[in-house]
Amino acid sequence: MESEIVHAASISTRSSPPARGPLSRGTLAFWLLPTLLSGCAHDAVAEGEAIYERTCENCHGADGTAGIQVDGVAAADLTVVIPQFSDEDLATMITEGIGAMPAQDLQGREVDDVIAYLRATFGE
Numbered sequence: 001m002e003s004e005i006v007h008a009a010s011i012s013t014r015s016s017p018p019a020r021g022p023l024s025r026g027t028l029a030f031w032l033l034p035t036l037l038s039g040c041a042h043d044a045v046a047e048g049e050a051i052y053e054r055t056c057e058n059c060h061g062a063d064g065t066a067g068i069q070v071d072g073v074a075a076a077d078l079t080v081v082i083p084q085f086s087d088e089d090l091a092t093m094i095t096e097g098i099g100a101m102p103a104q105d106l107q108g109r110e111v112d113d114v115i116a117y118l119r120a121t122f123g124e
């Protein structure tokens with residue numbers, strides 16, 4: 001009987017990691033939670049702005065109206081055309097190109113993010 005109790009006690013001591021009580025588990029959650037939250041909080045418009053600056057701005061300009069010529073065709077004024085197209089249309093134009101505009105090398109979330117930026121900047 002006595003040896004069983006000692007045995008059980010030694011198991012329970014071994015099963016909990018040394019020097020880690022509920023407090024350190026709370027401390028772990030304290031550090032882990034913000035990390036998880038910041039991993040989830042994705043700022044699509046901010047990401048999209050960075051993508052726009054390195055992908056679209058050369059031809060369309062920072063304000064969307066630059067109209068740089070490609071093969072004699074002016075890049076569309078985004079302040080005019082963006083509200084005319086659905087997100088699906090825009091995604092197709094961006095990834096496949098349209099007319100004189102070459103396909104842009106963006107995928108998945110990059111496309112969603114740049115469209116979020118286009119909507120926020122040039123209209124719904």
Ligand code: HEC
Pocket residue numbers: 052055056057058059060068069070073074075076081082090093094098099100101102104114118
């Ligand atoms: C190499 C220059 C170039 C780049 C880079 C470029 N575009 Fe264009 N874009 C054009 C040109 C030129 C047109 C006009 C195409 C035509 O009418 O033949 C155009 C047209 C468009 C149109 C209107 C299409 C239509 O049918 O009216 C949209 C929307 C557009 N671009 C969005 C974007 C976005 C978003 C990006 C970045 C992801 C981008 N473009 C990158 C040159 C460019």
